Amino acid sequence: MTQETTQAAGRPRNAEASDALKREALRLVREQGYGVSIAAIIKAAGVSRQTLYNRWSTKAELLLDALFELADMQVAIPDLSQPGPRRAVLTTYMREVFHHVRKDADLLRIFISQAQSDPAFRAVLYDRFVEPRDLIVVDVLRDAQARGEIAQDRDPALISAMIHGAFWYRLLLDLPLDDDFAAALVEDAFRGAA
Amino acid sequence: MTQETTQAAGRPRNAEASDALKREALRLVREQGYGVSIAAIIKAAGVSRQTLYNRWSTKAELLLDALFELADMQVAIPDLSQPGPRRAVLTTYMREVFHHVRKDADLLRIFISQAQSDPAFRAVLYDRFVEPRDLIVVDVLRDAQARGEIAQDRDPALISAMIHGAFWYRLLLDLPLDDDFAAALVEDAFRGAA
Numbered sequence: 001m002t003q004e005t006t007q008a009a010g011r012p013r014n015a016e017a018s019d020a021l022k023r024e025a026l027r028l029v030r031e032q033g034y035g036v037s038i039a040a041i042i043k044a045a046g047v048s049r050q051t052l053y054n055r056w057s058t059k060a061e062l063l064l065d066a067l068f069e070l071a072d073m074q075v076a077i078p079d080l081s082q083p084g085p086r087r088a089v090l091t092t093y094m095r096e097v098f099h100h101v102r103k104d105a106d107l108l109r110i111f112i113s114q115a116q117s118d119p120a121f122r123a124v125l126y127d128r129f130v131e132p133r134d135l136i137v138v139d140v141l142r143d144a145q146a147r148g149e150i151a152q153d154r155d156p157a158l159i160s161a162m163i164h165g166a167f168w169y170r171l172l173l174d175l176p177l178d179d180d181f182a183a184a185l186v187e188d189a190f191r192g193a194a
Numbered sequence: 195m196t197q198e199t200t201q202a203a204g205r206p207r208n209a210e211a212s213d214a215l216k217r218e219a220l221r222l223v224r225e226q227g228y229g230v231s232i233a234a235i236i237k238a239a240g241v242s243r244q245t246l247y248n249r250w251s252t253k254a255e256l257l258l259d260a261l262f263e264l265a266d267m268q269v270a271i272p273d274l275s276q277p278g279p280r281r282a283v284l285t286t287y288m289r290e291v292f293h294h295v296r297k298d299a300d301l302l303r304i305f306i307s308q309a310q311s312d313p314a315f316r317a318v319l320y321d322r323f324v325e326p327r328d329l330i331v332v333d334v335l336r337d338a339q340a341r342g343e344i345a346q347d348r349d350p351a352l353i354s355a356m357i358h359g360a361f362w363y364r365l366l367l368d369l370p371l372d373d374d375f376a377a378a379l380v381e382d383a384f385r386g387a388a
Binding site: 033 | 306309347357
């Protein structure tokens with residue numbers, strides 16, 4: 001990448017170097033596990049160590065940025081300014097999340113596994129990856145509750161923990177994460193509305 | 195253990211050797227992680243390799259037996275022949291489970307982490323440890339449903355997956371697993387009964 005003499009418009013050289021680092025970091029983690037070295041990542045990306053450290057202070061931060069920006073993980077955040085039942089919105093969202101998680105299940109397993117023996121990584125994984133996704137679902141549930149689609153005495157944060165928990169449980173045990181399961185979780189969350 | 199010349203009544207020598215193997219296996223996994231060797235385990239237990247293989251064909255099976263029989267993991271299975279509301283039964287059960295899980299959280303993290311890179315271990319962990327605990331909760335929920343404490347249109351298997359999922363989610367992210375969380379999960383499962 002950095003050897004190219006022409007640059008695409010709006011793609012400065014350091015953005016291309018960052019993209020290469022993220023892409024190669026994920027590829028190497030998939031192949032070799034979390035223990036892959038910084039040296040191997042910069043070699044594969046064809047950039048200097050300084051280029052990496054200009055943007056990320058640790059391998060964990062590079063990997064989490066890469067995971068976060070992975071095209072396959074990009075599920076559109078539900079647009080709550082639109083009308084329409086939130087149950088359908090959340091069903092569509094969870095089905096898309098499950099679809100992308102299935103495709104990158106091995107990578108997510110490696111990250112969650114690493115988090116078990118590495119408290120600093122666990123904290124960053126939570127702050128950067130888990131909590132933002134939790135809050136997206138909480139926002140949809142709160143909006144549904146305000147619209148009367150979910151009973152007033154339910155706790156959106158608890159429902160979100162159960163939905164995400166059930167999803168992790170199935171991911172980590174290699175059980176099916178399919179459209180039916182997504183719909184069943186959302187159906188249970190919305191049942192018995194006021 | 196095997197050097198002792200007197201045996202407690204009803205405790206044959208091979209039972210003592212098995213207890214020593216399970217105890218030392220868990221101690222070493224806590225200290226060194228899942229990668230601890232069979233050689234280190236039999237040395238610490240003071241038994242021969244053959245003694246181990248007489249009973250267990252793999253390290254995974256020894257470790258799962260040890261985890262399963264660990265005194266701290268022994269939570270009494272709810273007695274559904276007794277009268278009384280199942281909501282209280284399940285709240286007490288989940289609080290006890292959380293209490294013991296908190297004490298052995300590091301060990302469970304090591305097992306779940308190992309299961310991510312080792313499909314055979316994952317299958318045995320599921321069959322021996324996860325599924326039996328899942329079915330205990332499903333049984334209580336089904337009984338509650340038969341008694342009218344849970345609405346007829348709920349799916350006990352889905353509720354159990356959400357309860358266990360939420361518990362794994364919190365365990366793996368090092369979030370609180372306390373009495374209040376146990377009660378909130380059960381309260382949500384039982385809300386809006388027929």
